[in-house]
Amino acid sequence: MNLIQIKNCYKVYNNGVTAIADLNLTIKKGEFVFVIGASGSGKSSLIKMLYREERPTNGSVIVGGINVAKLRNSKVYKLRRKLGIVFQDFKLLPKLTVYENVAFALEAIGMNSKEIRPKVLKALESVGLKEKVRSFPNQLSGGEQQRVCIARAIVNEPKLLICDEPTGNLDPEISKEIVKILDKINKEFETTIIMATHDREIVNKMKKRVILLEDGVLTGDYLKGSYKAHESN
Amino acid sequence: MKAIRIVIRGIRDAFKSVFRNFSLTTAAITCSTITLILVAVAMILSYNVQSITKDLEKELTIIVYFKEDRTEEQIAELKTKLSNMENVETYDFKDKETWKNELKAYDETFNTSLDYFTENPLLDSIVVKVKDVTHLKETTNEIRKYEYVESASFGEEAVLENVIGAFNIIEKITVVMVFALVVVTAFLIGNTIKLTIFSRRNEIEIMRLVGASNISVKLPFVFEGLVLGILGSIIPILITVYGYVILYDHFNGYIFLSMIRLVKPFNFIIYVSLIVLGLGSIIGMIGSYLAVRRYLKI
Numbered sequence: 001m002n003l004i005q006i007k008n009c010y011k012v013y014n015n016g017v018t019a020i021a022d023l024n025l026t027i028k029k030g031e032f033v034f035v036i037g038a039s040g041s042g043k044s045s046l047i048k049m050l051y052r053e054e055r056p057t058n059g060s061v062i063v064g065g066i067n068v069a070k071l072r073n074s075k076v077y078k079l080r081r082k083l084g085i086v087f088q089d090f091k092l093l094p095k096l097t098v099y100e101n102v103a104f105a106l107e108a109i110g111m112n113s114k115e116i117r118p119k120v121l122k123a124l125e126s127v128g129l130k131e132k133v134r135s136f137p138n139q140l141s142g143g144e145q146q147r148v149c150i151a152r153a154i155v156n157e158p159k160l161l162i163c164d165e166p167t168g169n170l171d172p173e174i175s176k177e178i179v180k181i182l183d184k185i186n187k188e189f190e191t192t193i194i195m196a197t198h199d200r201e202i203v204n205k206m207k208k209r210v211i212l213l214e215d216g217v218l219t220g221d222y223l224k225g226s227y228k229a230h231e232s233n
Numbered sequence: 234m235k236a237i238r239i240v241i242r243g244i245r246d247a248f249k250s251v252f253r254n255f256s257l258t259t260a261a262i263t264c265s266t267i268t269l270i271l272v273a274v275a276m277i278l279s280y281n282v283q284s285i286t287k288d289l290e291k292e293l294t295i296i297v298y299f300k301e302d303r304t305e306e307q308i309a310e311l312k313t314k315l316s317n318m319e320n321v322e323t324y325d326f327k328d329k330e331t332w333k334n335e336l337k338a339y340d341e342t343f344n345t346s347l348d349y350f351t352e353n354p355l356l357d358s359i360v361v362k363v364k365d366v367t368h369l370k371e372t373t374n375e376i377r378k379y380e381y382v383e384s385a386s387f388g389e390e391a392v393l394e395n396v397i398g399a400f401n402i403i404e405k406i407t408v409v410m411v412f413a414l415v416v417v418t419a420f421l422i423g424n425t426i427k428l429t430i431f432s433r434r435n436e437i438e439i440m441r442l443v444g445a446s447n448i449s450v451k452l453p454f455v456f457e458g459l460v461l462g463i464l465g466s467i468i469p470i471l472i473t474v475y476g477y478v479i480l481y482d483h484f485n486g487y488i489f490l491s492m493i494r495l496v497k498p499f500n501f502i503i504y505v506s507l508i509v510l511g512l513g514s515i516i517g518m519i520g521s522y523l524a525v526r527r528y529l530k531i
Contacts, residue, residue: 077441077447082444091442110238110239152443156443
């Protein structure tokens with residue numbers, strides 16, 4: 001079953017820059033997909049369209065049955081509740097504890113606090129941060145902060161986890177750890193994961209599906225691919 | 234259930250935010266306090282001026298004296314004429330005998346001097362109260378036209394006209410002041426809340442990203458505006474209540490040699506307090522609603 005279906009999609013910004021051109025792409029439930037490409041290749045635009053931060057200029061982007069192109073501002077929350085988002089810069093709230101940061105995602109959608117507690121603890125456990133619930137973000141290392149961000153993204157048990165360069169700010173060892181956690185989530189909860197990245201080493205090691213963008217055009221789609229596969233082609 | 238939870242969460246978050254963003258909160262409360270004090274003072278001033286003008290206007294009557302040779306029919310005629318006049322509210326006929334008795338009872342000198350006359354030297358009169366004092370002069374002139382009217386006057390015409398004119402201007406100025414201050418308050422509270430929201434735009438962004446609906450994003454901020462407005466109106470209300478009661482007691486309810494009567498503190502200050510509270514909270518809510526709306530157009 002297709003979770004994401006992109007057809008003839010174009011994204012042209014107001015300043016005339018074409019970020020995505022005639023993109024056709026389907027991603028099935030439970031897949032782990034890397035999106036790679038140089039800076040300015042359209043990776044971020046693609047990722048942003050998936051959670052309706054940007055709208056496609058033309059064509060259709062259907063995520064979990066919702067057509068992002070036609071989604072009104074006031075209905076965006078319906079899409080966002082179906083997915084989790086992990087950012088390069090974490091986007092944690094500095095004045096809230098680890099627990100509160102994760103619980104924030106559930107409180108914001110009006111969940112009962114009795115339901116929230118077990119869910120938050122479960123999410124923090126699966127990223128290995130259960131003992132840090134009372135810490136504040138500035139007391140954590142970069143890797144730990146990113147794990148909080150992942151816990152917040154998966155706490156509502158989304159079908160799709162979108163990661164926008166989640167290891168961009170982390171050193172190689174920590175990056176591997178983060179990707180390991182994502183892999184575990186992918187296998188354990190069958191969450192579909194889309195991860196935009198620059199990290200050559202990780203992509204090569206993981207042997208997952210790789211989508212290559214160049215100047216907004218899809219130039220490669222390799223199952224069990226890697227940078228090597230792309231380079232040798 | 235969910236809606237109730239969202240509302241309860243909104244209220245809780247509003248209080249949390251008021252305490253967590255203490256310095257901005259203090260700024261917002263201070264500026265709304267200052268402007269609301271000005272609004273309260275202007276309202277008290279305006280209402281008192283209105284009441285003073287009304288008091289003065291009540292005192293304004295036209296005294297009509299009949300000529301000596303008036304007939305009973307002519308008195309009756311003027312009475313019906315007065316009843317038909319649009320601007321006449323009431324009139325009160327007093328014949329010369331009543332005048333004489335009243336004067337004699339009032340003062341011993343009058344008593345003896347009036348006894349010198351074999352005939353009553355006084356004139357029959359009618360005291361006329363008008364509905365609208367701004368047309369006092371026209372009404373007086375109308376009454377003067379009748380040949381059996383000796384005189385019709387309303388006291389020191391020029392002085393009274395000036396006083397009423399001055400009070401009318403003061404009244405208008407204070408009303409304009411109240412409105413101007415309300416606008417200024419709205420602007421200040423709105424802007425300060427915009428600042429608190431600007432400092433929390435990350436929070437709003439994350440709420441949007443994790444799938445909070447627009448209403449549940451807005452609600453905490455609207456409640457926060459409400460809380461700021463209410464907190465900002467506490468001091469103005471205390472100043473209004475205590476300040477006015479102390480002022481009223483100090484002057485015993487009158488200022489300028491008992492000429493001007495102040496409005497009684499109760500229930501007047503309660504109304505003023507309620508208006509200040511209402512203004513503060515409504516302006517706070519609207520201000521924050523408008524400010525948060527800008528950040529929802531992601």
